[in-house]
Structure formats: C-alpha cells, structure tokens
Amino acid sequence: MQPYSPREELVQRFGVLHRLLHLVVLIGFSGLAVTGLSLAFSDQSWARAFMWVLGGSQNAGSLHRFFAVITYACVVIHLVWFFYYKLVLKGKWKGPHSLLPRMRDFRDMSEHFRFFFARRSTPPAFDKFSYVEKFDYWAFFLGMNTMGLTGLFLWFPEAFTRLLPGYFVNLAQVLHLYEALMAVTLKIVIHVVAVHFRPAVYPADTSIFTGKTTVERMKEEHAGEWERYRASQQESAASGK
Numbered sequence: 001m002q003p004y005s006p007r008e009e010l011v012q013r014f015g016v017l018h019r020l021l022h023l024v025v026l027i028g029f030s031g032l033a034v035t036g037l038s039l040a041f042s043d044q045s046w047a048r049a050f051m052w053v054l055g056g057s058q059n060a061g062s063l064h065r066f067f068a069v070i071t072y073a074c075v076v077i078h079l080v081w082f083f084y085y086k087l088v089l090k091g092k093w094k095g096p097h098s099l100l101p102r103m104r105d106f107r108d109m110s111e112h113f114r115f116f117f118a119r120r121s122t123p124p125a126f127d128k129f130s131y132v133e134k135f136d137y138w139a140f141f142l143g144m145n146t147m148g149l150t151g152l153f154l155w156f157p158e159a160f161t162r163l164l165p166g167y168f169v170n171l172a173q174v175l176h177l178y179e180a181l182m183a184v185t186l187k188i189v190i191h192v193v194a195v196h197f198r199p200a201v202y203p204a205d206t207s208i209f210t211g212k213t214t215v216e217r218m219k220e221e222h223a224g225e226w227e228r229y230r231a232s233q234q235e236s237a238a239s240g241k
Helices: 016-040 045-054 057-087 103-116 131-155 157-161 167-196 215-221 223-239
Strands: 010-012 212-214
Touching: 010 215, 016 045, 016 057, 016 167, 045 057, 057 131, 103 131, 131 157, 131 167, 157 167, 212 215, 215 223
Parallel strands: none
Antiparallel strands: 010 212
C-alpha cells in the first residue's frame, strides 16, 4: 500500500462515542495494568520503585480501583449502546455493521486462511469489522467481566464472605491475576502489534482516534463496508440529499 498522502480522500469509519470510549479504555486499561502488576509483584524492585513514585502501595491500590471504575463504566456504556443501536436506531445485531459474531465470520476466516496459503487470489470482503477485530473486541469485553467480578471480591471481601466461603476470595485473587496477565498479553502485545505495527499503517493506525480512514484502506481492508458506503452515497446523491 502506498504511504498516506494528506490529499487522499477520507471517509468516516468511527463515531465520536466509540472514539471517546476507546480513549478512556486505553487510559484506564494502561493504568490498571501498571498499578495491578506492581501490586501483584510487589517483591520485585521495579514494582517497589513504581509504588514509591506513587507514594506507596495504598495510593497504588486507590489508583487501581479508580482505573477499574472508569474502564468498567465504558463496558457498561457499550452494553447500553448495543440496545440503543437495536431499539432506537433499528440496527441489526447481526448485520454488516455489528460487532456480534455471525456465520459469515467463519466463512471469512476460512477464506482468509486460504488467501494466506495462496489458495485464493484475493482476501475476503470484510464488512465493518473483520472476524479478527470481533475476536479482539469480545476477548476484552468478556475478560473485563471476569476481571470486574473477581475485582469486586478483592475490593469487598467482608461483604462477599458473609454469603460465600472464605476460599472464594483466594480463588478470586488467583483468577484476577491470571486474567490480568492474559489481558495484558492480548492487548498490549498482540493488539498493538497486529493493529498498529502493520506495514500499511506503521507506526500507528490513527482511524480509531480521528474516526476517519482513507478510501484505499477501506477498499483493501473492509471491501464489504466500502461497497455499502458507496451505495449509500450514490443513493443520497440520487435523492438529492
């Protein structure tokens, strides 16, 4: 793909709400990762140094809970958005603009692997979100619910142990740590490399921040979305809007 030129035509890909949520999640998740891992590995010199900068483990714990609240608030807002999209905007939960998985994603995945191994000449015509992007999204969305539930156990152990055996707190601590390690690996390593370090967009894919992408990128990476976008533009032009 040719390097981006400022004169290239841009098209809207993400709205203000989703860009804002992404930014807040980026800040919240990064804060959770740094403070949480520092608390979990407090016997390590790098963790002690970081907590010293923050003013101690108590401040690190308070910041960790603050970042947890704002990050999970984004999860709740996105859940509300799903229902708003369906009930108010009359969108289709399994339509071409939805993040929900559908049977076509399995076909796209099969065709994509065939393309990788030179079994077909062109990649599949992805809609707004490819199967890879949906996996990325749902891994985070479902993982945050696990993190949120176990985090509540650790935040309010006295309240939960009035109803459940005490070993549930120990179980929550183990699950919280290992889910955190998987989440950090998935998001900070795999997500950053797969999304931002691709040759076509290196050093960063800015579409989630600006909301816009080039026509050429949309044609290449989301051909199905491009065809629908072009059809809607032609329909609007024909109706004089």
